[in-house]
Amino acid sequence: MSEILKCENLYKNYGAKPAINGVTLSVESGRIIGLLGPNGAGKTTLIKLISGLLTPNSGSLTIDGNEPGIKTKPLVSYLPDVNYLNNWMSVEQIVGMFTDFYEDFRPELAFEMIERLGIDRKERLKNLSKGNKEKVCLILVMSRSAKLYLLDEPIAGVDPATRDYIISTIINNYSPDASVLISTHLISDIESVLDEVIFIKDGVIVLQDTVDHIREEHNQSVDELFREVFKW
């Protein structure tokens, strides 16, 4: 187990408003981690900082020992919370695009997962249902051999069967060399698949612990603890 992600005293402001307000955390490889917090807590901002889409105002952030940049691009596979793919493209064309873009992309694996879902590879993205579109996006992101997968709200707005599919896909692609960071506010749906949880509130980490330790110590689910911590 090596340290895959390390943040120290990380700050990010939007204008005068702080979004990430002094975050220090460390993530080891081979872990599935939930980044949990209410809306506006800073989950997406933190993920964008790690992916290199945003740069911090101060503090340090390293992925496998490297600052976000050219060296970390091959290490990080990022699923944004909004659809960023061209809707006019077919599933096959998008897989082709990912194959061109990412050296570590495994098109056979992507096609295998897409076919198992019964999605026609000639189908255009715009003709897919919302659930199927989200599944395709997740398949693309998980078909890379990255070291850190960043999934921003992968289960928001999908039905329970799709949610189970997403969880199975994450388990199936588990590797001891890689870690998966999943941001969500739908905790009870996903907590059993997590090794660790990070609670974030107003841009600050309020708790980082393992799921089983939380349940042991508090005799309650992570979801119940979350409701307590974030009561308003």
Next chain:
Amino acid sequence: MDWILDKKRPICPQLCENLCIIIATGKIAPGEKLMSVREVALKAGVTPNTVQKSFEQLEQKGIIYSRRGSGWFVCEDTHIARETLQQLVRSKTGKYLDDMYSLGLSKDDIISTIKEYDHE
């Protein structure tokens, strides 16, 4: 995802219990190969790390053993798994009795209720 787990309790001991039930009831016989870590992870919808940990705990208790490169197997001697099953039977019975007592039934009432009950 077929295994239903209690969300208030830690996952690892629950996986151990479920695996003990499978072994004690003979669904997987002594000497036979156990499911892989990934299969159990998918069945229970939990992280492979927790499954690995529960396998290691069962190994320490002498219920299963690992063969390098070929997976996990059930030990010939299953008495520890059967003991775990008995403990589960006792604790679940205790919970049931507490529920019935709180409904005002006596032990004799409960016994006759069980005898008369037709289980579909």
